[in-house]
Amino acid sequence: GAVVSQHPSWVICKSGTSVKIECRSLDFQATTMFWYRQFPKQSLMLMATSNEGSKATYEQGVEKDKFLINHASLTLSTLTVTSAHPEDSSFYICSARYRADIQYFGAGTRLSVL
Amino acid sequence: AQSVAQPEDQVNVAEGNPLTVKCTYSVSGNPYLFWYVQYPNRGLQFLLKYITGDNLVKGSYGFEAEFNKSQTSFHLKKPSALVSDSALYFCAVRDMENDYKLSFGAGTTVTVRA
Numbered sequence A: 001g002a003v004v005s006q007h008p009s010w011v012i013c014k015s016g017t018s019v020k021i022e023c024r025s026l027d028f029q030a031t032t033m034f035w036y037r038q039f040p041k042q043s044l045m046l047m048a049t050s051n052e053g054s055k056a057t058y059e060q061g062v063e064k065d066k067f068l069i070n071h072a073s074l075t076l077s078t079l080t081v082t083s084a085h086p087e088d089s090s091f092y093i094c095s096a097r098y099r100a101d102i103q104y105f106g107a108g109t110r111l112s113v114l
Numbered sequence B: 001a002q003s004v005a006q007p008e009d010q011v012n013v014a015e016g017n018p019l020t021v022k023c024t025y026s027v028s029g030n031p032y033l034f035w036y037v038q039y040p041n042r043g044l045q046f047l048l049k050y051i052t053g054d055n056l057v058k059g060s061y062g063f064e065a066e067f068n069k070s071q072t073s074f075h076l077k078k079p080s081a082l083v084s085d086s087a088l089y090f091c092a093v094r095d096m097e098n099d100y101k102l103s104f105g106a107g108t109t110v111t112v113r114a
Helices: none
Strands: A004-007 A010-013 A020-026 A033-037 A044-051 A067-073 A074-082 A090-098 A103-106 A107-113 B004-005 B011-014 B019-021 B022-028 B033-038 B044-049 B056-058 B064-068 B073-079 B088-096 B102-104 B108-113
Touching: A004 A074, A004 A090, A010 A020, A010 B033, A010 B102, A020 A033, A020 A107, A033 A067, A033 A074, A044 A067, A044 B033, A074 A090, A103 B044, B004 B088, B004 B102, B011 B019, B019 B108, B022 B073, B044 B064, B044 B073, B073 B088
Parallel strands: A010 A107, B011 B108
Antiparallel strands: A004 A020, A020 A074, A033 A044, A033 A090, A067 A074, A090 A103, A090 A107, B004 B022, B019 B073, B033 B044, B033 B088, B056 B064, B064 B073, B088 B102, B088 B108
């Protein structure tokens, strides 16, 4: 299957700092990528849809100024958690749409805000 | 709106026994259904999908799923479970109103005992 790389896999930061997470499609071009948040033992919650060359579409209740998404190329989308606070600690997962139907997922990023 | 339900939080089976993970769906048109598996602290891995065609879909790692329109179900099955199949399994449906978005079930934790 297609490969999606997500980096870093784990990050610890101080409250008030910003953290950038990268999502790369390694062997295919992805015009659309997705960012999810997952709480322990829960399902994935879609945060936003990232479209190459245009603004991201955020789900209801997700603060776009806090979770900045940039999809500058067909193989890279980034999620920046700005002014992170402990309640932002979570597991963040990206996915990239491959062809018409399948999303391939990154390995996820564990964010811990102290 | 599209949705899927996974009625079982946990499934426990002995190695070598058949494994079934249940999923029911609710859609307003033709369903596009997926199964993903997640290992601890990892992203999701694509197992299989149903778009159209044969009701029995074969996927990765010996898994298959049966689409049943009359029962609105898409159960995941494996004839002989392995200890390494222990993981979190998600059923998902593609949202036809918001193209390419996936709506996930709550997940089912599968434990295969030796």
